[in-house]
Amino acid sequence: MGTAIAAENLSKVYRTYRKGDGLIGALKGLFVRQYDEIHAAKNVSFRIEEGEFVGFLGPNGAGKTTVLKMLAGLLFPTSGSARVLGYTPWERKAPFKRQFSLVLGQKNSLWWDLPARESLELNRAIYEIDHNRFHRVVDELVDLLDVRDKLNVMVRELSLGERMKMELIAALIHDPKVLFLDEPTIGLDVISQKKVRDFLRFYSEENRISTVLTSHYMQDIEELCRRVIIIDRGQVFFDGELAEIIENFAGYKLLQFTFAKAPSCTFDLGEVIERTATSVKLKVQRDKVTEVCRVILSNCEVHDFSVEEEPIEEIIRQVFHDHAVAHRIEEHAVAEFKH
DSSP states (O other): OOEEEEEEEEEEEEEEEEOOSHHHHHHHHHHSOEEEEEEEEEEEEEEEETTOEEEEEOOTTSSHHHHHHHHTTSSOOSEEEEEETTBOGGGOOHHHHTSEEEEETTSOOSOTTSBHHHHHHHHHHHTTOOHHHHHHHHHHHHHHHTOGGGTTSBGGGSOHHHHHHHHHHHHHTTOOSEEEEESTTTTOOHHHHHHHHHHHHHHHHHHTOEEEEEOSOHHHHHHHOSEEEEEETTEEEEEEEHHHHHHHHOOEEEEEEEESSOOOSOOTTSEEEEEETTEEEEEEEGGGHHHHHHHHHHHSOEEEEEEEEOOHHHHHHHHHHHHHHHHHHHHHHHHHHHO
16 A cells, blocks of 8 residues: 655645725835735645545635645645655646546536536546447446436536535545545535535445545534545644544533433533433543443433443534634743743
8 A cells, every 4th residue: 555645844835915994004005015824724734645534624715725735746745745546646747646636526628518428528538548448438327426317417507416526526526536525425414414424435445445525514524534634724733643632632422311201310420412311322431421320320220321432513513613713822921931
């Protein structure tokens, strides 16, 4: 197994003009312009092996899409380097372009006023794919995604979920070795999300594609990605297994107790999340779980109980919050030091 994607100190800086207030500020700007620098990506480094399916997480504006676009060769970096399948992406060499795909959940690559089949046929011509191989691949993909009856429908008349499935087919017809997915399930209903996830899991395992996935739906990440990279303000601050995030950042566990009859005991050892006449769900600090279980099992007639981790959405939200707070404290300390 070799390295499919390698980023080394990858940075992207945008300069934005800062206009002064009012007419005087506008006139001054004609002669002396002031600029702000925005670091969309700052010294981003990571490696992804062949066949890995990696989640790329971060809050809005963290730099995820910027990094993906640099790795896909759509943006030139300000500094740093990257290799994807042995190529420098922004050189945009033809052999490289034939071996990767980028799917942007909020942008269409298919022709809006053509039937999906003709859009796919255009992609076949662009990638110079043999007719027999093209039909074999499309037949397999439309069946896996259950959209065979939509091939002759205008792209603009497809539902969002159907359109995204066609976008995935268009991205995969040339058999790429690397796949960049930016919010592929955004806006989809839960059934369409599940179908897309099931397809991506199956297709990735069957074809050993190296995949980088960004998504704000944590269920996408939970079901598809064993490893995650978390980025904020253009910098990577976590790279490891998803289980490690839960172990390191989850502060609580959820305890669910069901009782044979209405309990007379109190539940002041944790935060009550839900309660009925014969059940209770508690949010308990991880280091107090054993103690809480012992107390309740000793003092109440428990019929059944379970221990669950916090929802991954809550853990990731807390990770982002804690990192943002730490960043503000650091900025404040630097400002105080300069003064």
